[in-house]
Amino acid sequence: MPFSTSIRGARVIALDGNHPGQCGSASSREVAGSVGPVERENGIEVEGLVREYRKGPRAVDGIDLSVAPGEIYGFLGPNGAGKSTTVHVLTTLLPPTAGTARVGGYDVVKEGPKVRSLIGVALQEAALDPLLTGRDHLRLQATLQGVRKDQRASRAEELLHRVGLADAADRKVSGYSGGMKRRLDLALALIHGPRILFLDEPTTGLDPQSRTALWEEVALLRREDGVTVFLTTQYLEEADVLADRVGIIDQGKLVAEGTPAALKAEIGRPSVHAIPHREEDRPRIAEFLAQFGEPLATTRDVAVRLRAGLGLTDIVRAVDANGVDVVDLELKAPSLDDVFLAKTGRTLEGATEEAEAEQQQKKRGA
Amino acid sequence: MSSSWPQVGAIARRSLVRTARQPASVIPPIVFPLALMTVNAAGLQSSTDLPGFPTESFLAFALAVPFIQGALFSTMNAGTDLARDVQTGFINRLALTALRDWALLSGQLAGVVALGIVQALIYLAVGLAAGVEFESGPAGVLVLLVYAAIVSLAFGALGAYLALRTGSGETIQAMFPVLFVFLFISSMNAPRDLIGVDWFRTAATLNPVSYMIECVRSLIVEGWDAQALVLGFVFVVVLGIVSIALASRALRTRMTRT
Numbered sequence A: 001m002p003f004s005t006s007i008r009g010a011r012v013i014a015l016d017g018n019h020p021g022q023c024g025s026a027s028s029r030e031v032a033g034s035v036g037p038v039e040r041e042n043g044i045e046v047e048g049l050v051r052e053y054r055k056g057p058r059a060v061d062g063i064d065l066s067v068a069p070g071e072i073y074g075f076l077g078p079n080g081a082g083k084s085t086t087v088h089v090l091t092t093l094l095p096p097t098a099g100t101a102r103v104g105g106y107d108v109v110k111e112g113p114k115v116r117s118l119i120g121v122a123l124q125e126a127a128l129d130p131l132l133t134g135r136d137h138l139r140l141q142a143t144l145q146g147v148r149k150d151q152r153a154s155r156a157e158e159l160l161h162r163v164g165l166a167d168a169a170d171r172k173v174s175g176y177s178g179g180m181k182r183r184l185d186l187a188l189a190l191i192h193g194p195r196i197l198f199l200d201e202p203t204t205g206l207d208p209q210s211r212t213a214l215w216e217e218v219a220l221l222r223r224e225d226g227v228t229v230f231l232t233t234q235y236l237e238e239a240d241v242l243a244d245r246v247g248i249i250d251q252g253k254l255v256a257e258g259t260p261a262a263l264k265a266e267i268g269r270p271s272v273h274a275i276p277h278r279e280e281d282r283p284r285i286a287e288f289l290a291q292f293g294e295p296l297a298t299t300r301d302v303a304v305r306l307r308a309g310l311g312l313t314d315i316v317r318a319v320d321a322n323g324v325d326v327v328d329l330e331l332k333a334p335s336l337d338d339v340f341l342a343k344t345g346r347t348l349e350g351a352t353e354e355a356e357a358e359q360q361q362k363k364r365g366a
Numbered sequence B: 001m002s003s004s005w006p007q008v009g010a011i012a013r014r015s016l017v018r019t020a021r022q023p024a025s026v027i028p029p030i031v032f033p034l035a036l037m038t039v040n041a042a043g044l045q046s047s048t049d050l051p052g053f054p055t056e057s058f059l060a061f062a063l064a065v066p067f068i069q070g071a072l073f074s075t076m077n078a079g080t081d082l083a084r085d086v087q088t089g090f091i092n093r094l095a096l097t098a099l100r101d102w103a104l105l106s107g108q109l110a111g112v113v114a115l116g117i118v119q120a121l122i123y124l125a126v127g128l129a130a131g132v133e134f135e136s137g138p139a140g141v142l143v144l145l146v147y148a149a150i151v152s153l154a155f156g157a158l159g160a161y162l163a164l165r166t167g168s169g170e171t172i173q174a175m176f177p178v179l180f181v182f183l184f185i186s187s188m189n190a191p192r193d194l195i196g197v198d199w200f201r202t203a204a205t206l207n208p209v210s211y212m213i214e215c216v217r218s219l220i221v222e223g224w225d226a227q228a229l230v231l232g233f234v235f236v237v238v239l240g241i242v243s244i245a246l247a248s249r250a251l252r253t254r255m256t257r258t
Helices: A026-031 A037-041 A083-090 A112-118 A134-144 A149-162 A178-190 A208-225 A236-242 A260-267 A279-292 A312-322 A336-344 A348-365 B002-020 B023-043 B045-049 B058-062 B064-088 B090-095 B101-129 B137-166 B169-184 B198-206 B208-222 B226-254
Strands: A044-052 A058-067 A072-076 A098-103 A119-122 A196-200 A228-233 A245-250 A253-258 A271-276 A293-296 A302-306 A326-332
Touching: A044 A083, A058 A083, A058 A245, A058 A253, A072 A083, A072 A208, A072 A236, A083 A098, A083 A196, A083 A228, A112 A119, A119 A178, A134 A149, A134 A178, A134 B002, A149 A178, A178 A196, A178 A208, A196 A208, A208 A228, A208 A236, A228 A236, A236 A336, A245 A260, A245 A336, A253 A260, A253 A336, A260 A336, A271 A279, A271 A293, A271 A312, A279 A293, A279 A302, A279 A312, A312 A326, A336 A348, B002 B023, B002 B064, B002 B101, B023 B045, B023 B058, B023 B064, B023 B101, B045 B058, B058 B064, B058 B208, B064 B090, B064 B101, B064 B137, B064 B169, B064 B208, B101 B137, B101 B226, B137 B169, B137 B208, B137 B226, B169 B208, B208 B226
Parallel strands: A072 A228, A072 A245, A119 A196, A196 A228
Antiparallel strands: A044 A058, A044 A098, A245 A253, A271 A302, A271 A326, A293 A302
């Protein structure tokens, strides 16, 4: 008998065929009312994951990570760091060269079909068919994912409303904006009620409004449906706002992991940034500020990482007392960029630019 | 396997919807072969005076060509569409679903075959409206439609193989003239035994497309010619089997998933 109900906020989708891990399967229905095996199996476990390409360095170089059920895990790193390769391995599109990964309790190498049955994926390129409408896409995806025939239309309708595409549902995707394509991509990933969602740079190239809307939707999915989310991003703000925990990846290695607050706390102290009134005062101000902490490499201003126990008021008093001529004085709490800088010696923006320059050089060489 | 049939249907439907929404993919495979047939029928009617020419109507003789030429056209279009799926990453989207490899290929080919049959019905209607009589009767029309379906399947699989192997729509388009060379160096405009130029006759004899055209032509102008039918079916079935095997292999490589 078809059913469509809500158990502890989780939407249950009835599916055709053998879908062992999905919300609509017998196993999940059995345990949906209590904390049981499904809850435990909603996570991601990765040990020593390596992925090498034939020509080139290790894209992923020995990653260990663990994502708890119902958690939003932000995988932060510059272009070319290995984020998308990791997603491709975890979603069964690429076999790992070494190491193991279990998604929802299933091994990504040995149990690929089972993994695929319980995950939803929105890859970096929102690969949509420009000739199909949004509704066509959802119906196709619903059929391919085994959603029961009598539920396909209603499920498509529900998701179109959810992602705000109901009015554009019957328009060809070629006429969609970037934000609309991303939202449709998200809806497609959700069509079969996945327990684990992989989003590979879901907001890259989006305007701030679309980005915020997508963040809200992802947060809602976790909050109301208990979906586990593995999200890759190169945006610090995105990881900071959305993720419960963040893993920072650089050159294929996981260089830091923890909650955004814990990672920032690890870096510890805030920094003070001063803009000299006159450019020739810069060395003198740098020398003056150095007594309050260790100097930071910046181009626009003069900055120091404050020693423990010092605050902005201490600096302001000292600036006043010594007649130091500054245009602006600012206290900055540590950001994830500071964490990235501390762990890799580069800023995230700088690392991205480096990666892009390297890619262009390779293209020219080729 | 039974739960995969809706998937085959969904992929086939997508293939048809895509084609229907691209007038540039629908119109040329129907109009160009008919236009070429009309021009040839008008210009080459006097060849029917040659001793041994099998019919008095060149239109009846030439009607076989659109069936093969149209299949070539739609093959290229279907191949280009599939190559675009590879280029855009849509095939990864499909790989992430419960879709089975064979279901993707079957659905894709079902769409091509459905279009092939629609095209064949149009050529048939045009031929009948122009006064062509089918020597093999209504049963021959049925055999012709079956043959058109198999030709579409075989060429469709060839297009799918090229698309999956190269992943490039441009490469598929570049193959188009090559396939047309096969069409033109065949018995499309004259029976092989009436071709006067030796090298051309030899090339047409070695060219499998000649036997496909002659199979269709025999149903229209001669009635039931067992040899023409057997040769036509054998060549197209062999092409189909080889192409499907190659396409399946290429699909497994292209749709890598654990």
